[in-house]
Every structure is written in structure tokens, then in C-alpha cells.
Amino acid sequence: MPRRLRGAVAAARTADRRAEPVLHPGRCAVARGRGGRAGAGRRGDDRNSASTCVARHESINEQLQSALNSRIILEQAKGVLAERGGLDMEQAFIMLRTYARNTNTRLAEAARAIVDGTVDTKGLLSAAQPDPPGPTG
Template identity: 75%
Template sequence: MDAREGPLTRAFVHLIDTLVADYDSIDLCQQLVDDCVELLHASAAGLLLSDNTSLRVLAATSEQTRLMELFQLQADAGPCLDAYRTGARIVVDDLTEQAARWPVFGDRMLREGFRAVYAVPLRLREQRIGALNLFCGQPGALSPADVSVGQALADVATIGILHQRVIARQEIVSEQLQTALNSRIIIEQAKGVLAERGGLDMGQAFTMLRAYARNTNTRLAVLARAIVEGTFDTTALLRASSPGAQR
């Protein structure tokens, strides 16, 4: 635990900053899944967020994971859905023994190479707004303490998201969340444009898009929309993000 004390502290500070400053909700959720993989040594992570009517994929550490989460939603069964619906942590240390718990999604996880899965709800008291999924390639990869850290990070992120809703006028809460979800669609379209023009896979395209947005202090959704609408020169982004342009 000592070896990750510094990174863990930075992760919590970053999340807590959302309570006192404006922030990009998509980037917050992406930071959460990235931090969980880095700190807990999970193989992958994904996050589902509710728009008050259904769950949507808002963040994932890879394109493979994003598709896995979408498949879970299509199957209407899986650890993330259970965590969201019950408000309890879902701990499966050995998926080979419990894949039948989710007949369709369980088999899909095994085929993708995952052997353990842990899901924690995004909740504050009785209110649940989503769930965080942690996938691992080895059985028993996460200890109870690791899962507790994941839950703590998710709890802080939940408070940040709910805090943003509280300070907004009640009548536009749903509109704000829908805007975030719509922004995610634009980002997916921009990823496709970059992937096609740069000969990249979708994961590489998102990494470049996010890095450029951060380096230029531009919101992800704003940059993505400019790319999709053709008002932004993607050549500049691809050149700036190429290996030869890095120090």
C-alpha cells in the first residue's frame, strides 16, 4: 500500500477538486477508470452512468472494454447492472466458477480473457447514479482492500457528480446529463474520424484526442465537435501527437 500512497493521494485530490471547481464530467469519469487500473492493477475498467431512464457507457479504459460494457447493457445482465440495481458491491474472484451467474455476459468475459470481475455502485446513501466495473485477467486479482479503494474513489466521484447537479437549477439537471451523454456520441464520431485519417485503432484515436484537448486546455466535447464538423485541422492534431513530436 505504501508504494501507491502518492498516486492514491493524487487521485483523491483530483476527484475532490471537482467539488470546488468547474470540471468536464466525461473527463472526470475517464480519470476515475484510469486511476483504478493504475492503482489497483486491474486489467480494464468501465463506468456506466444513469440518465434517469437507463444506463449508458460514459467511460472505459479501452475500446475493448467499452464494447464489453455495451454488450452487458444489451444482455441486460452483468456485474455492473447488479451493482447499480442493488447498491452493493459485486465480487467475483474466480469467473470460471461463476460465469453462469450471467449466462451471456459471463461467457463473453471469459472469451475476452478476464478471470475475475469486481463492480462497485456509484451511490450516495440510497441514491444510485451508476456503477464502476473492474475486470482482471487473473483470479483473485483484487484484495478486499483494493475493492474498498475502488469504492472510495467511486464514492468521491459520485459526490462530485451529484454536487454539480445540486448547484444547477433542478429543471436543467436532466438536460445537463443528456448533454454529457450526447457529447460522448460526438467524441465517438471524432474518434472514428481520427482513426480513419491516422490509420489508428479506436483506443489510440481517443488517447490522442484526449491528450490534445488537455494540452490545449480545450474541452473534449468542443474539440470533438470541431473535428466532426470539419472546422478543425486533424492533420495538426495527428502531427502533434505522433511519436516524432513527443519529447
């Protein structure tokens, strides 16, 4: 499955679900030997050089891998909350998001804390549950 960033294919998933970078040698003009402007490829002018193109693609690949890792940890945290609290995945996400907002942490950091066990999920779940109805009379 192709991964796109700014309209260009940046990576593709392989059969074992790893994101592999997709580097199109034709995308970088110098890599094909066509500078596209006078003086392209001169020493010190690597704006369109092959190494710059590779570095740009590596940076994009790192960003995509980071996003994938964050997504995985979010799904794991939702699973922990859903299993321990008897919630569906949407409710678990709402609880995760609320916890992150209340503690002023990034969503991925809150998810990591839940998965790592550094957050008391029992306390988190009991705090989020509605109060039982009081006696009527």
C-alpha cells in the first residue's frame, strides 16, 4: 500500500507490513544527469543533488515510521483500556484523549504510559465512570 506525503509516494508497505522507502531515481534531476538549470551539480550547490534527494526521502521515511509507531501504541492503549474497562474502542479512545488533555500530555505519550503500566488504569477507569445513582426517597 503506498504512503503519500505532500502528494508524492514516500513509502510502501511490504507484505509483512513494514514501511519501505520508495526512492524514484528519476525524481531527482541530478541523479539522472539533468540539472534543470545552469550550474546544477556544482560543488557546494547540492540543492538538487542525489544525496540531497536521498536525505529528503530518508527524512520522509523517518516521519512515516514515527507516525506508524505512534498509531500502533495508540491502538495498544485503546485495547488495554477497552479490555480492563469493558469499553468499546470509541469509548476507550475518548477516555485516552480525555486523560491526555487532563494531564497536558501528548496523546502518544499518554498511550505509552498506559501500555507501559505507569498509569493506574483502575484509577483512570473508576474516575471516568459515572457515579452510581444515589438513594431516592
